Amino acid sequence: MRSAALIELMAKRLRDFSEKTIMILTHVGGDPDSIGAAYVLSNILGRLMKSRTLFVIPEGPSTHSTALMNRLGLSTSEDINYADVYLVLDCGSPEQLGESVQILSSGKPIMVLDHHSTSMEKFEGRAEVYALDDYSSVCEIVFDLATYLSYDLSIEEAEALFAGIYYDTVRLSVADREALRKACALASRGIDPRDLLQGLEIKMDLSERIARLKAAARMRIYRVGDWVIAVSRLSSFQSSAARSLVNLGAHVAIIGGESDEGVSISFRALKEFVDATGINLGKDIAARIGEEFGGHGGGHSMAAKAYCKERDVERVISRCMEVIGEKLGITARLIKP
Ligand SMILES: [Mn+2]
Structure with missing residues (x-):
């Protein structure tokens, strides 16, 4: 017990x-x-x-x-x-x-x-x-x-x-x-x-497959020290797509997109990242980002989601990168495609 x-x-x-x-x-x-x-x-x-x-x-x-x-x-x-x-x-x-x-x-x-x-x-x-x-x-x-x-x-x-x-x-x-x-x-x-x-087991439906592939096609890659963070935009199947980008090789995946009341954003990380950095995606990132943008957020250490009252997806995403950079004491650097 x-x-x-x-x-x-x-x-x-x-x-x-x-x-x-x-x-x-x-x-x-x-x-x-x-x-x-x-x-x-x-x-x-x-x-x-x-x-x-x-x-x-x-x-x-x-x-x-x-x-x-x-x-x-x-x-x-x-x-x-x-x-x-x-x-x-x-x-x-x-x-x-x-x-x-x-x-x-x-x-x-x-x-x-x-x-x-x-x-x-x-x-x-x-x-x-x-x-x-x-x-x-x-x-x-x-x-x-x-x-x-x-x-x-x-x-x-x-x-x-x-x-x-x-x-x-x-x-x-x-x-x-x-x-x-x-x-x-x-x-x-x-x-x-x-x-x-x-x-x-439910077979992945066509729309989810396409959403995941779109997220991969639109992906930007950041380096924060030795960590690789994949960022992309998608308004549906966000958590599924975030999971797939982590499977592809990112330590952390962040997927943001427009939702009913503003922007929703999903986070996913490898256990390796959470253990080494002590960053809890639910508490340290999603809850904070949700609050900062007048919404809410939460979840687990390795998987989380935030809802923001904000129209500009990129603003939310760049704030996420800032917060992660602050936590790690290193500024995120975009890797040129
Ligand atoms: Mn549960």
Whole structure:
């Protein structure tokens, strides 16, 4: 167990809501981690605490989320007001709740269960936050909760938690010993990882492929000391494109583009960069850039996103380069194509 103290506190608080109606919410669109955790939590709350649970994915599930929900037989509710308690999963900031952010002013108890480094301060004073970024995923937290409560996981529940841990550790590539131990424990419950993951893999659609290739074609390359930063412009599939530029060889990728209310910008970095520089993309870059431009931002150390109330994409991008340069004590230098 990674943090017995956190799990104990959480279990104690959840018991307070025995026999109540608990609405579980994810961040906008959901993902395997939040959906897997919601599925198992909902079963635990129903069985051990006789609570009634409802499930909401703000603004509807993404394609990836739908595939996992279908596999688990999980459906969503429409009315978000019909609850005694809200349980928010995997949400690094209130903005990630999208339209459902209104629950924060419902006056009802709100528990936030998370593994993002930003949720603690972002929800402060507005919800009870149970978070620790040592955890790889919310599914890993739920694994510990199930262990603590001696709850016997079914194969479907093991699959759900495995999927969350697998995707949130970037297919186990950034899993530490503890996360991997849990993935193995779940696998030994009798799940078939190959069948599960093949069922969840969505073929990249044509528009995403083209977006990624456009990002590569429009890319500018900067050097900051020995670090290579790739910058490009794109208004959709930003995080996918940022990931692809890191795969191509950049230590950091920054993709900015126009969005509904201004500029949205996605950041991605190699673990190597985060470890060596101590720069946390969520806290140090995305949150700061979002705030400076009248918007918001956040995420993880290696992947983050900011939304800016600003029309000029280049202004935001050059400010990002400045902030990174400041942090590293070296000015970014554009490499001539
Ligand atoms: Mn997660």
